[in-house]
Amino acid sequence: MSSESTAAVEAAFRRERAAVLATLIRQLGDFQPAEDALQEAFAAAIVAWERDGVPASPAAWITVTARRRAIDRLRRDRTLADRIERLKVLAERETAATEAEGPEEEPSAVPDDQLRLIFTCCHPALAMQARVALTLRTLGGLSTGEIARAFLVSETTMAQRLVRAKRKIAAAHIPYRVPSDEELPDLLGGVLAVLYLIFNEGWFASGGDRLVRGELCAEAIRLGRLLHGLMPDDPEVAGLLALMLLHDSRREARVDGHGELVLLDDQDRSLWDRGRIREGERLLEGAMRRRRPGRYQLQAAIAALHATAPSPQDTDHAQIAALYGELVRRAPSPVVEVNRAVALGRAEGPNAGLEVLEPLLRAGTLEGYAPLHVAHADLLDRAGETALAARAYERAAACAESSVTRTELQRRAAALA
């Protein structure tokens, strides 16, 4: 086998898989037969391209071959209730394709199909875990095994999760369409939540294979770019992509030589990826010009202020506190309040921050949330309340999730006591 044609198949697989799959799902009306047909078409390509050379449009070749394989399968499969109807639709499409300029001229990917696929994979009638898995498997380039390792479940469990989700889409007739303008805001919010969850899962790796976890961030960004390409006018889509890029710019700096987390203030800023920061900033500026702010744009704006500050001291903490205030106003969240308290403490002094934390500490809803107590301890320390600060660090250590963090917090408590 020539390595050239194998490489061509591999390249086509990586580049075109999601787009071709999206179109096939629409044409076949079901996920599983589309995936099976696509798999067969790629296998056929290895043989055919070796024999006849790589076609001018590999994606069109794959699409047409996959559709024909699907027709063959449908003819044989008598268990489907609506196979006659499906065969009719496919046969009509096949005739139309032949009567046109021949298969090579058929558009291989309809951009709207990928949007349809995104909205179906992220449909609110599917459990969040299922949405994440399905999005990564069908739109992303990860295998079932890779997704399983990233989410710390067995490959069998992940495979069952995917099968179940696809079965529900088919049996319950979850629609394969781009939502109407009126439904869009709600449903798009759900899609963005899935992408951000994938990113965060990779970013805050609490365990598992670090390499695969890193791929989750890369996949989330890739999917963010895809969605932004399909919906270039939506400011929140651009905002989320900017947010992920701005966070990701710190990838190299946030882990030290021993694989341990380095806090923002202690990071070597020369390791930050300037290209990603510039790209994130440009996206954010474009989004904000549309004057339709949202939670992702606000978070991206905060990340941008950190990313462009020359040092922790020279960061516009007042502006960051104001942006957190706007986030809380839109969607009240005690966790965001903690961040606002930290920023305010830096902008206006520790007492301003302590004032914001006071009601949160009294309410007790975040009692087991380590960052609350770390923020409290830091503010108390800077306000000169050393003994109280030591106690707050001890409380933080008690709810720390990793042993590395716990040891560090205990060390700080001891240093103050």
Next chain:
Amino acid sequence: MPQYMMLIYTPNEGGPTPEEQQAEHPRWNAYTEALGEAGVMVAGDALEGIDTATTVSERDGETLLTDGPFAETKEGLAGYYLIDVPDLDAALKWAARIPSASYGSVEVRPVRVFPEA
């Protein structure tokens, strides 16, 4: 078009009082009418309370009867609608408009289609 069964569950305790249920009637009538006008209604009924239920099972050739529902749950099946709509989104929109959705819940299940013989 696919059919969906909307199974209407209401709380067994702490739900609306008989007076409140009475007052709810016009809303149920309006809802059923809306389904009819949209041309999606196949069937629909309200059921008597779970205290009127008898559960039947057949074991080793013997018929067992139990006074009451199949399982003790917080919510009980109170009625159903069977509708004919283009997709799940349409079914979910109708389900959300069911008068008791604000204090109970509605389970939406696609009706199974068997392959041709």
